Amino acid sequence: MNVSLSGATRVVGLFGYPVGHSRSPAMQNAAFQARGLDCVYVPFNVHPEQLPEAVEAIRSLGMVGVNLTIPHKQNVIELLDMVNEDARQIGSVNTIVNVGGVLEGYSTDGQGFIRALKEAWKSPEGRKVVVLGAGGTARATVFALIKSGAEVAIANRTISRAEELAEAVYKNFAGLRITAMTLESAAARYSIKNADLVVNCTSVGMFPNVDAQPIPMDYLHPKLFVYDQIYNPWETRLLAAAKRLGCGVANGAGMLVHQGAIAFELWTGQTAPVEAMWETMRE
Numbered sequence: 001m002n003v004s005l006s007g008a009t010r011v012v013g014l015f016g017y018p019v020g021h022s023r024s025p026a027m028q029n030a031a032f033q034a035r036g037l038d039c040v041y042v043p044f045n046v047h048p049e050q051l052p053e054a055v056e057a058i059r060s061l062g063m064v065g066v067n068l069t070i071p072h073k074q075n076v077i078e079l080l081d082m083v084n085e086d087a088r089q090i091g092s093v094n095t096i097v098n099v100g101g102v103l104e105g106y107s108t109d110g111q112g113f114i115r116a117l118k119e120a121w122k123s124p125e126g127r128k129v130v131v132l133g134a135g136g137t138a139r140a141t142v143f144a145l146i147k148s149g150a151e152v153a154i155a156n157r158t159i160s161r162a163e164e165l166a167e168a169v170y171k172n173f174a175g176l177r178i179t180a181m182t183l184e185s186a187a188a189r190y191s192i193k194n195a196d197l198v199v200n201c202t203s204v205g206m207f208p209n210v211d212a213q214p215i216p217m218d219y220l221h222p223k224l225f226v227y228d229q230i231y232n233p234w235e236t237r238l239l240a241a242a243k244r245l246g247c248g249v250a251n252g253a254g255m256l257v258h259q260g261a262i263a264f265e266l267w268t269g270q271t272a273p274v275e276a277m278w279e280t281m282r283e
Helices: 023-035 048-060 085-090 109-120 136-147 159-170 186-193 237-245 253-268 276-282
Strands: 011-017 039-045 065-068 095-099 103-106 129-134 153-157 178-180 199-201 225-228 248-250
Touching: 011 237, 023 253, 023 276, 048 095, 048 103, 048 153, 065 253, 085 109, 085 136, 095 136, 095 159, 095 253, 109 136, 109 248, 109 253, 129 159, 129 186, 136 186, 153 186, 159 178, 159 276, 178 186, 178 253, 225 237, 253 276
Parallel strands: 011 039, 011 065, 129 153, 129 199, 153 178, 199 225, 225 248
Antiparallel strands: 065 095, 095 103
């Protein structure tokens, strides 16, 4: 894919640390080309200590906006002029829109995940779900699942982070209590054995550490649907094991496409070319 630049080309960015694995640049640049927009999407490797300067550069350089990925989704909030209600409730921002120098923060992860899940499997309404992880993406995923009517439990490497997320659910959903546990606990094994869906929101198994796995494989059962939000590699060790067992599986490509489509619409005001974005991801 050739990206054409001109003196009028506007810049959209991706801030993360690291960002070398991301397929968002290829996907979003394909979307801009499909809509005939003179925009370019560029990844920026932003160290956590450099985040305030990088955010200010959105204003000073007149950028259209940016996406944010690990580890910036929560720390960026205090640097923005406005954060929409969903993002503030979640405590995580993955999309910034520059509106005449006013930086607005949004979270498209939760909506993108639910759209992708329905596309790959079914609605989570009434389903038992175990979410692995307790970071920014996990927060968005948990909140979106609860709003969709799912029964959710959280398993994380450290119990304190899982409990923090469970407390955030309690405060935002009228005193709803959900289970928080460690990844390798008996409680996690029992919960997954009795779940309909498990969602990996950790980075365990992501390139280059492709041999890692977030949970022991004997937790899985054939009636389980396994959604791994990692998309590089395309098939993680978790998904490969789940497939061998007969589970339904999906990787994070669909979530990336759908959350990216929502972000594209926030930046441009145009309907996202979802098929062009999917085509790029498949390639």
